[in-house]
Amino acid sequence: MHQLREYTAQVFIDGRFEAPDGDRDLPVLDKASSTLLGTYGNASAAQVDRAVRVAKAAQPGWAGVNANRRSEIVRDFARQLELRRDELLTLIIRETGGTAEKAEEELGQAITQLNNSATQLTENAGAILPPYKDGKISLSRAVPLGVIGLIVPWNYPMSLAMRALAPGLAYGNAVVLKPAELTPFAGGQILAEAAQAAGVPDGVFNVVPGDGPTTGRTLSEHPDLDLVHFTGSFEVGHQIANFAARSFKPVATELGGDNAFVVLDDADIAQAASCAVWSALWYQGQTCITAGRHIVLRSAADAFTEAVVERVSRLRVGNGLDDNVDLGPIISETQLRRFHEGLVQPSIASGATVAIGGSFDGLFYQPTVLTGVTPEMPVFTEEIFGPVMPITVVDTEAEALALVNRHRTLMNSVFTGDPMRGLAFAEQVKSNEVHVNDGYARHGGEGQLAGFTHRQWIGIQTTPTTYPAWAEG
Ligand code: NAD
Numbered sequence: 001m002h003q004l005r006e007y008t009a010q011v012f013i014d015g016r017f018e019a020p021d022g023d024r025d026l027p028v029l030d031k032a033s034s035t036l037l038g039t040y041g042n043a044s045a046a047q048v049d050r051a052v053r054v055a056k057a058a059q060p061g062w063a064g065v066n067a068n069r070r071s072e073i074v075r076d077f078a079r080q081l082e083l084r085r086d087e088l089l090t091l092i093i094r095e096t097g098g099t100a101e102k103a104e105e106e107l108g109q110a111i112t113q114l115n116n117s118a119t120q121l122t123e124n125a126g127a128i129l130p131p132y133k134d135g136k137i138s139l140s141r142a143v144p145l146g147v148i149g150l151i152v153p154w155n156y157p158m159s160l161a162m163r164a165l166a167p168g169l170a171y172g173n174a175v176v177l178k179p180a181e182l183t184p185f186a187g188g189q190i191l192a193e194a195a196q197a198a199g200v201p202d203g204v205f206n207v208v209p210g211d212g213p214t215t216g217r218t219l220s221e222h223p224d225l226d227l228v229h230f231t232g233s234f235e236v237g238h239q240i241a242n243f244a245a246r247s248f249k250p251v252a253t254e255l256g257g258d259n260a261f262v263v264l265d266d267a268d269i270a271q272a273a274s275c276a277v278w279s280a281l282w283y284q285g286q287t288c289i290t291a292g293r294h295i296v297l298r299s300a301a302d303a304f305t306e307a308v309v310e311r312v313s314r315l316r317v318g319n320g321l322d323d324n325v326d327l328g329p330i331i332s333e334t335q336l337r338r339f340h341e342g343l344v345q346p347s348i349a350s351g352a353t354v355a356i357g358g359s360f361d362g363l364f365y366q367p368t369v370l371t372g373v374t375p376e377m378p379v380f381t382e383e384i385f386g387p388v389m390p391i392t393v394v395d396t397e398a399e400a401l402a403l404v405n406r407h408r409t410l411m412n413s414v415f416t417g418d419p420m421r422g423l424a425f426a427e428q429v430k431s432n433e434v435h436v437n438d439g440y441a442r443h444g445g446e447g448q449l450a451g452f453t454h455r456q457w458i459g460i461q462t463t464p465t466t467y468p469a470w471a472e473g
Contacts, residue, residue, distance in 0.1 A: 004090065007038030009184035009209045011047050012192035014054045015202030021047055022210060028184060031097030031363065032319035032329045040184040043208035048176070048218045051206040055147045055174035056224050058203030063144045063172030065201075071118045073199050074170050078114035080194035081107065088190065090321070092158065095183050097328040097363070099320040102283050106186075109159035110166075117170035117448070125171075125449065135463030142453035144172035146226030149219045151212075151240070153232040154180035154331055155286045157187025164229040164252075165191065167448035169205060176206045176225075178216050182331060184209040212236060223247040227452075230254070231288075234408075252451065254288070256383045257410035261291035261439065262400050262425070265299045266417035271437065272300075273307035276389065279413060279439035281315070281367050284327050285387045286335075289411040291439055292384050293373075294391045295400045301393045305371055308389065309356045312367045327387060329363035336363060339386035344368065347377040352390070375403055397425065405430045413439040 009028070010017040022042030030037040043051070062070070081088060085107065092103035126141035148168045152161045157179055168175050179187030188207040195205045208215055216236075220228045221243045228244045230237055231254040244251045261279060263272045279291035296304050318325040330336040340360065347370060348354065357368030365387055373380055373390040380390055394400050404412055411433040416422045422436030466472070 004094070005087075006036065007091070007185045007189060009038065009040035009179070009189040011041075011043045011051075011209065012189075012196075012205075012207040013047065013051045013203075014058075014206070015196060017192070018047075020044065020209065022214070026181075028095065028182070030094040031331060032094070032321065034362070037094055038185060040181070040209045042210035043178075043215050045214075045218045048208050048210075048215060048222065051176045051208050052147060052149070052219070052222045052224050054203040055176050055206055058201060059144065059146055059172070059174035062169075062174060062201055062204045065172075067122045070170065070172070071122050074114055074118040074121070074166065076198035077169075077194055077200065078111045078118070080197045081111055081114075081190075084190075084194075088158075088186070091190070092186050093320040093328075095186050096154065096157065097320065097331055098283055099325055099328055102320070102328075106156050106159045109156075110162040113159065113162045113166040117166040120167070120449065121170040125453070129457075133459075133461075133465070135461060135465060137460040137462060139458040139460070141456050141458065142171065142449055143456045144453055146173060147224060148173050148175045148452070149222060149225040149228045150175055150177045151216050151220065151228070151230045151232065152177070152179060152187055154182040154187070155283065155288075157183035158191070160231050160254075161187050161191060163231070163254075164452070165205070167452045168229070169200065171449065171452045173226075173452060174204045174206075176208060176219060178208050178210060178219050181209075181211050216240075217243060220244055221246070223249075225249055227252060232256075256288050256385070257431075258292050258381070258383045258407040259289060259409045260293045260295055260404040260407075260412045262404060262412070262414040263294070263296040263300050263304050264397060264400070264414065264416040264421065264425070265297040266421070267300055267304075267415035268417060268437075269300060269303045269307050272415035273304055273311055275413065275415070275437075275439045276304075276308055277311045277315075280389045281312070281327060281387050282440055284330055284365065286331060286385050287440075289433075289440060290385070291413060292390070293380055293403070293407075294389055295403050296391060296393055297397065297400065298393050298395055301391070305355060305369070305391055308391075309369055312356050312369055312389075315367050317364045317366060327367060330360075330365050330386060333363065335385065336360065336365060339384050339388065340365070343378040343382055343384055344370070344386075344388055347373060347379040347390070350374075350377050352377055352379065355391075357387075375406070381407070401425065401428055411435070411440075413437075
């Protein structure tokens, strides 16, 4: 394990670190031990404004850097993270309360995103269109959006920031990043240090740590942004869309969902149970694609529940820095109380049964399986964002489908012995992502040109042409 050290998250503007003008020395805890991991402060409104203005001034120069050079810098950004690999794995475990496996996933994704973007930016970024008029050349080219305001959550601070930062920078934009208050190091400070070391030009990437309602709001309201890219809760996404609408800014949102995991009557129960436990409990259920609602056909329900409980009974909860830990702590007491008191306890009071778990010690919450869950109970109606698996029994496949589609979801699973039956089910699910006989997805590095550029059409008339008689001289 890497030596434990303390961190400070500073404001990073125009290639230089500076102290925040707002509240300072706010604590960031090691989530498992509740000891001090470091401090951060709130960037003031003036600092946010300066960061955006500096980004706006630097962006055209960055967009003008030739593609090979830009690609080299983005690739070096990845290398700077790679060079600090051991330190960063330890930091991510401590700052996000994850396990070593989760930290490997997060750092790996961040590095891959940078390397993929470094390649993609050198690929074809436009098209020659068929001429619509004699003697006219028609081009369509991808143009950077300009300045992106990026607001990210605490669960995967580094890789979720990188999801927009890597392609955003690669395609010639400037970025102002506000990390989450609970994770300003992996989500901000480290990225600024790596970008600086990689030679990202001053002003192209800026970081403004701070809280959501002040720093985050100031950033998302800034009129000089060309895109607000937000990952987080539905409620905050809704507020940000409202702020941004005042200055007609586009907003890209990646929000939460109340995802479903369906087990049909012909499913391989052992496979379904293993996948369900993984999809529901990976990183204590604190991901946007966590399987929340487990909807099981009656004839499979007893066997599925038994297999799930058996697997959950073997899980070890503890500090991710220790060996043999499967689940770490919940990110904060506020989050733990939100789902335990707000969702689990009221569901139990309404008749749900605790098959296993249901208790906690400090932030260490025992993985929990609830049976007898009905579609009206809060653990079914709300995104839980904790290590809780509610199981709901239904009589028909049609009933299961209707329940899946009752909520906004990001990713769903259906288990069946017949892949074509799974396909037919998946086709009727109203969400962007459905997995048949699998779960918890890992996205590949598909091109992101469309999200971080806009198309500019250029028509070049190469020969004299005629205009309506009334316009001619
Ligand atoms: P959150 O919405 O509370 O916070 C996200 C970010 O928004 C933080 O940086 C926060 O400081 C900032 N913020 C809060 N209030 C703000 C305001 N008024 N103006 C501007 N910024 C503000 O979310 P969270 O608790 O950090 O994360 C959990 C949520 O994120 C869950 O709902 C989860 O599903 C969702 N999520 C979605 C994805 C995805 O890819 N779709 C990924 C991870 C998390």
